[in-house]
């Protein structure tokens with residue numbers, strides 16, 4: 001799996017998506033989230049794979065173990081590179097997700113990597129305390145979910161850049177730290193709470209960055225991508 005920035009294709013149609021991608025060669029890593037998947041279904045995923053894109057299918061499954069296992073068995077057949085579940089679904093659910101993926105991956109193919117979402121990057125300390133009634137700091141809650149995810153045998157987590165270093169220390173460099181909430185220093189925050197720049201992500205030990213609006217909302221998305229990629233790789 002490439003470690004170039006993962007572009008979040010948060011568009012409402014295949015038409016908009018391919019219009020956007022026409023400015024790029026096929027050598028980028030893309031994310032299909034709920035909006036695009038619910039609109040276009042598995043066909044959009046197959047099309048992107050046929051065109052050679054690395055695909056993160058971000059559906060954040062969270063249900064009883066049996067349901068998640070069956071759903072993952074289906075998703076494994078799509079040939080995507082990366083899928084996710086909510087770590088809050090628990091260890092048994094994450095183990096079931098992995099079992100489903102193993103079962104559904106066609107023989108001779110590589111199983112998609114599986115990561116657990118810890119605390120969404122739109123969450124802050126107050127929400128953890130007052131809405132989730134979790135009596136530890138957000139950072140400790142994220143670390144706890146990362147360790148739970150690792151103990152279930154998953155390949156890594158989704159977290160913010162602010163937790164990448166502590167997760168690297170606890171779970172190792174191989175454990176994926178996929179970090180959304182990426183903004184350029186002069187960019188808008190939108191609905192995100194735990195944001196960071198591409199350089200901060202690199203220095204903190206993130207293994208991947210996920211970038212949506214800083215690229216898709218830019219006047220020149222290709223130039224924004226190149227700038228973010230260069231900052232992420234430490235080339236500027």
Ligand SMILES: O=C(O)c1cc(=O)[nH]c(=O)n1[C@@H]1O[C@H](COP(=O)(O)O)[C@@H](O)[C@H]1O
Nearest residue numbers: 008033058120121158180181210211212213
């Ligand atoms: O799993 C994700 O990709 C995800 C997890 C998370 O904690 N925060 C988060 O923003 N995301 C996704 O990452 C993308 C971020 O988009 P921007 O805020 O526009 O860069 C969106 O597609 C979100 O669905």
